Amino acid sequence: xxxxxxxxxxxxxxxxxxxxxxxxxxxxxxxxxxxxxxxxxxxxxxxxxxxxxxxxxxxxxxxxxxxxxxxxxxxxxxxxxxxxxxxxxxxxxxxxxxxxxxxxxxxxxxx
Amino acid sequence: xxxxxxxxxxxxxxxxxxxxxxxxxxxxxxxxxxxxxxxxxxxxxxxxxxxxxxxxxxxxxxxxxxxxxxxxxxxxxxxxxxxxxxxxxxxxxxxxxxxxxxxxxxxxxxxxxxxxxx
Numbered sequence: 001x002x003x004x005x006x007x008x009x010x011x012x013x014x015x016x017x018x019x020x021x022x023x024x025x026x027x028x029x030x031x032x033x034x035x036x037x038x039x040x041x042x043x044x045x046x047x048x049x050x051x052x053x054x055x056x057x058x059x060x061x062x063x064x065x066x067x068x069x070x071x072x073x074x075x076x077x078x079x080x081x082x083x084x085x086x087x088x089x090x091x092x093x094x095x096x097x098x099x100x101x102x103x104x105x106x107x108x109x110x111x
Numbered sequence: 112x113x114x115x116x117x118x119x120x121x122x123x124x125x126x127x128x129x130x131x132x133x134x135x136x137x138x139x140x141x142x143x144x145x146x147x148x149x150x151x152x153x154x155x156x157x158x159x160x161x162x163x164x165x166x167x168x169x170x171x172x173x174x175x176x177x178x179x180x181x182x183x184x185x186x187x188x189x190x191x192x193x194x195x196x197x198x199x200x201x202x203x204x205x206x207x208x209x210x211x212x213x214x215x216x217x218x219x220x221x222x223x224x225x226x227x228x229x
Binding site: 035045048092100101102104 | 143153156204217223
């Protein structure tokens with residue numbers, strides 16, 4: 001059974017600081033996604049990572065994928081309050097055609 | 112492109128009644144849609160995979176008779192919570208994608224439905 005774990009589960013950080021969220025998964029996968037969720041809202045797609053070594057950046061967020069280590073990272077640079085949200089990684093397995101979501105990381109950026 | 116509409120956004124119902132939630136793909140055809148359930152401050156739990164023209168595939172532990180899924184067309188899947196109880200109160204989210212968009216953008220999620228059973 002595919003398991004997807006994120007750490008940390010909760011993250012409180014000061015504005016201007018950097019931090020990394022980790023997403024580990026237990027079986028091989030050919031795609032990994034990152035999503036953002038604001039309280040009471042649905043999910044917003046952030047990044048799609050399709051191959052080993054893939055790196056994508058948008059603003060203060062950068063995501064990377066290491067399929068050999070079964071690890072993805074979401075790096076936050078110089079955090080701002082607007083980044084406060086819950087971030088999920090989701091792993092897609094072509095054998096089952098399913099997304100399995102990580103446990104989520106609740107980020108709070110303090111002004 | 113790849114817009115998914117979910118309705119209603121909020122519903123309050125009495126115990127014992129049934130509630131239907133609709134998920135529509137507005138600008139593409141979706142042979143597969145997914146239904147998720149999310150408890151407060153928790154992750155998304157996949158409930159079932161909805162396949163157009165065939166029976167849904169339910170995840171282990173999800174009651175088929177409680178959560179009825181119908182995917183009668185390429186643009187519409189419905190989730191009916193039957194004989195609702197307070198423990199069914201949750202946030203339900205659907206997702207869908209065209210095969211092309213999925214490779215580049217991933218699945219698109221509906222806006223979610225907050226169900227409260229009183």
